[in-house]
Amino acid sequence: MIDKIVRDMAEAMAGIADGSTVLIGGFGSVGQPDALIEGLIEQGAKDLTVVANNAGTGRVGLARLMELGRVRKIICSYPRSAGSVVFEELYRAGKIELEIVPQGTLAERIRAAGAGIPAFFTPTAAGTRLGQGKEVREFNGRPHVLETALPGDVALIEAWAADRWGNLTYRGSGRNFNPVMATAAKLTIAQAQHIVPLGAIAPDAVITPGVFVDRVIRVDRGAPWA
Amino acid sequence: MIDKIVRDMAEAMAGIADGSTVLIGGFGSVGQPDALIEGLIEQGAKDLTVVANNAGTGRVGLARLMELGRVRKIICSYPRSAGSVVFEELYRAGKIELEIVPQGTLAERIRAAGAGIPAFFTPTAAGTRLGQGKEVREFNGRPHVLETALPGDVALIEAWAADRWGNLTYRGSGRNFNPVMATAAKLTIAQAQHIVPLGAIAPDAVITPGVFVDRVIRVDRGAPWA
Amino acid sequence: MPFDRTAMAARVAEDIPEGWFVNLGIGMPTMVADHIPPEREVIFHSENGILGMGPAPAPDAVDPWLINAGKQPVTLVPGASLFHHADSFAIIRGGHLDLCVLGAFEVAANGDIANWATSENDSAPAVGGAMDLTAGAKRLWVLMEHTTKDGRPKLVETCSYPLTAAGVVSRVYTNLAVLEVVKGRGFVLAEAAPGVSVEEIRAKTAAPVWLPA
């Protein structure tokens, strides 16, 4: 019997190696796999490259992982937001590398990695500082830059419901980067609010088919999120 | 009030010009917009380039459109199947152009057109006859060919349920090329089995958001398809 | 009397016809939605995977799973749809949005926009979805004050800040005026705020301001 549901966080995190590229889903607080990030902090892997939309806020979660010196580089679209204090400190001290990628290019590079597309041309960032040093080619009379796929060793994502095959649904704006990142990592780990029996998610309603998911752990966010 | 539901087929087909590139959804008999193809036959546009997975079967639908001499070129993955008699005749007589595209590359080229990606590299067809004449570049030690976006002037698609904003759902294996083609044409026309009130399709259940759809016509396929 | 922020947002809203799909940037542009009359169906997009955003919820009706690109709680209207980030930016990059309204640091007479990095020396600026929206939307309108707080013009001949995208702005709404950005010509005055003179607008614009032919 296929059963991707793991019993505890240690099992969920098993085998994440130093030097890994870790894709972390979520946009704002929604769809952010908080429990898995805590699990990764606990697990101990270091020298990580983190791919996420933001560079963490406050001193918990991703910010905490960075504060502990475990993140060598962050690839994101929006490093500076209210509360990105840890990133600011580390960046000013030259203790963390940064690659800024336009949000849509970030999503498309991750999608490309999952879809077997090693590179693609996009109009985004052509003629700007973020397009500098990139191959430029004209299509339909407009300059486009060549962007490459951005795969992960590990993806940490948050879902709403999951079954034992790893089929996932999301809630509200909780899809964001999660279904895209799920496709692009060698090891995709999902935290889910609900574990449901196989077949309980209608075939039409599956957003992430289990083929993309390796491990699922139930994480109940509590009443306000139920 | 936004209302994309049209009253009759003439209104659905209005403005399709000679020389158009027409994307036609469906895979086998499922998700094939039969009524819209009939509408296009009636409407009269000629010198068409048709993009579809197959080159028609029997002497109805797409095969009929071809038999009437209205299709200059067909772009498809699977021109020869049981019953593709009209295509065979025209092709042997040199009366129709053919571009064969691997099925996944066909889907990805259409997706790229809808997503603002003018070109991408793919491993599919590298080192084969279908890769000849294309730019080749190595990524991860493997050769890849450069493929370009394939946009349409018109997309004819079939959906299950539609609302007046053009939000669509599909049934069973009826998605196939339909949601992809819906994104890639200047004018997307959908035939739907059911018209439902705005809001009746849950936001989570919308497969094609109305932003991609211009016109919807109700076409009841009858009892076995209900 | 120049437009105040509310009047500026309302002025933009006036120009958005029924049926348009619109993305509103963070800050003042977000206020535009409040000025679309309820009977005019305009569909709002959010980068994080929403079409059909409605107004902010009442404080006791907040759904913690539903936020907009500015990370504020939002609602959905009937007809809304949800999708993931790659699909959301396919909508943006693929040219499916009729309009994007953004703020800016500077807009140049050739339609260039600078709205993400405040200097060449800012090494960690937050770009977010700005470059995708400016490259992808069918129309890009900028909504901003005519000058900086210390009175420096924000409509310029050439942007001094790093560009977000080149040659994409088609209209600028400020507290002083509405200006078209016309290819090969530059800023063309469409409307002055009540009581604001063409002279004042010209004095506060660091590029020629043309009058409509």
Next chain:
Amino acid sequence: MPFDRTAMAARVAEDIPEGWFVNLGIGMPTMVADHIPPEREVIFHSENGILGMGPAPAPDAVDPWLINAGKQPVTLVPGASLFHHADSFAIIRGGHLDLCVLGAFEVAANGDIANWATSENDSAPAVGGAMDLTAGAKRLWVLMEHTTKDGRPKLVETCSYPLTAAGVVSRVYTNLAVLEVVKGRGFVLAEAAPGVSVEEIRAKTAAPVWLPA
């Protein structure tokens, strides 16, 4: 006694472990599914947007909206999911399928496969998803007769038909044998059908057949 078609399909099924995501080509490969024991969970993919295909339905239970890539009616198992063609081929091209089993005209000792066009002069061959599957699946196994109807070997030194993909086949199941395709070596005999001699296999193969070290 060589394997018959049923035994060939069963032989492939034997080697598919629980949990694999598998695409079966049209024709004989489709029969493989019938030989997976019900308690072994193997998840079947179809190019037209299905994961979790079940067996063919009873004639009076056919859903006209649900077919496989061979355009035959199918069923869904609990846990199935549906998606569109671009997502379906993202699964294929992205390397997410553990296995694809296809028929072939020829397989070469270097792993090349030819299974779409019967000659260089065939100007309208139907490629379908064959090039995507051969380029994308983690493993490509070929299931075919060892020779053509008129006795010509289908395992060859170099393919004479146009290639579907280069260097991708890792195993071949025929009526005579199971052969590994080993990089730098060629066809290595893993198993002969009952009563079939190594000499017969070698005689009917147009490339060296090695014995396992």
